[in-house]
Amino acid sequence: MTTTDWLTWTACASLAAWLWLLLGQGGFWRTDVRLPxxxxxxDWPPVAVVVPARDEAAVLPDSLPSLLAQDYPGEARVYLIDDGSTDGTGGLAARLSARHGGLPLTVSSPGEPEPGWTGKLWAVRRGIALAREQTDAEYLLLTDADIAHGPHSLRELVGAARSGGYDLVSQMARLRVVTGWERLIVPAFVYFFSQLYPFRWVNRPGRRTAAAAGGCVLLRADAAERSRIPESIRHAVIDDVSLARAVKRDGGRIWLGLAEQVDSVRPYPRLAELWRMVSRSAYAQLLHSPLLLAGTVVGLAVIYVAPPATFLYGALAGHAAPLLAGGLAWALMTASFLPMLRYYGRSPWDALALPFTAVLYLLMTVDSAVQHYRGRGAAWKGRTYA
Known part of the structure; x- marks a missing residue:
């Protein structure tokens, strides 16, 4: 088989993959899945807001006041669980509460995690336990310390959960896209996530697909008890997806979509921070399987790298077949990314960089596997999980 034949078949395989993705993968590319x-x-049910926090003093002034200022008609209380911070996170939270007022705040520390627990879930465990002791909360809002909420966020989450009869309502927070690396990597991060877990499939009761976005999860308290959250997922590195799977597996109704009033304020000024964010859990997503890793590398190459490569080869070498098949596959890929770029307020021209971004994600995934086999997998803020 000649080089031209091989590239032609690769371009055709990529084109077939894109046709299947666009027509058979739950409309993953659409960005119109918003709160129902x-x-x-x-009557507005009581809510306990649980915020696990570890060394979050840099972002807390931009996030915590938005939680304390929630315009919620019912009873709500915030529990910030300081997970062994060394930067004064707990004290800062108390000062912010005294300065801004609003919802009552409780700051607590759970101590070091017991064996078999990740730090975040250990902190969530403490927050839920306090909420059960001190309130009769019908809902638990699990939200990260770097997440800022619009003034009506809690109200709309509870309204959606009550109206739809959902046990779990989660919104994918709008991540920051200020620096060049953020603009290159962040929209693609959400795009790839929705490709793995199409929101429409997640929201369909009859499908097994389950996922949530850990920055904003409203969970019915009785669903948490039924699914033994967080004990049943205490070891999970990808805790949001594991939580949603547990709730859906036990018969709960879940909903996931893109946010309009929920934003991440965490900056990622350099590639290194974004790299760590992705690589710490990428290999866990593949179940630490070398076979799945190899399949992912080949799949990313065929789906994202092959279209522009075969198109350029066909254009330069004057071969119509790879030119046409690769060009059409590239066009479909580019078009599928445009809605996400619009959601993030980015230029449509940014879609042309998607193949390069995919290569970066490929390298991050490989690095995640390498770090795992070196015994440094899933490292985050001074902790490494097996």
């Missing part, structure tokens, strides 16, 4: 229609309940 909701009506305000006659």
């Amino acid at each position: 229609r909701r009506t305000e309940p006659a």
Whole structure:
């Protein structure tokens, strides 16, 4: 088989893959999955907001006041669980509460995690335990310390959960896209996530697909008890997906979509921070399987790298078949990325960089596997999990 034949077949395989993705992967490329229609309940149920925090003093002034200022008609209380911070996170949270007022705040520390627990879930465990001791909360809002909420965020989450009869309502926070690396990598991060877990499939009761976005998860308290959250997922590195799977597996109704009032304020000024964010859990996503890793590398290469490569080869060498097949595959890939770029307010021209971004994600995934076999997998803020 000649080089031209091989590249032609590769271009055709990529084109077939893109046709399948666009037509058969749950409309993953669409960005219109927002909070479902909701009506305000006659009585607003009590809510406990649990915020696990470890060394978050840099972002807390931009996030915690937004939680304390929630315009919620019912009873709500915030529990910030200081997970062994060394930068004064707990004290800063107390000062911010005294300065801004609003919802009552409790700051607590759970101590070091017991064996078999990740730090975040250990902190969530402490927050839920306090909420059960001190309130009769019907819902638990699990939200990260770097997440800022619009003033009506909690109200709309509870309204959607009550109206739709959902046990779990999660919104993918709008991540920051200020620096060049953020603009290159962040929209693609959400795009790839929705490709793995199409929101429409997640939201369909009859499908096994389950996922949540850990920055913003509203969970019914009785669903948490039924699914033994967080004990049943205490070891999970990808805790949000594991949580959603546990709830859906036990018969709960879940919903996941893109946020309009929930934003991450965490900056990623350099590639290194974004690299760590992705690589710490990428190999865990592949179940630490070398076979799945190899398949992922080949798949990313065929789906994202082959279209521009075969198109350019066909254009330069004057061969129509790879030119046409690769060009059409590239066009479909580019078009599928445009809705996500619009959601993030980015230029459509940024879509042309998607193949390069995919190569970066490929390298991050390989690095995640390398770090795992070196015994440094899933390292985050001074902790490394097996």
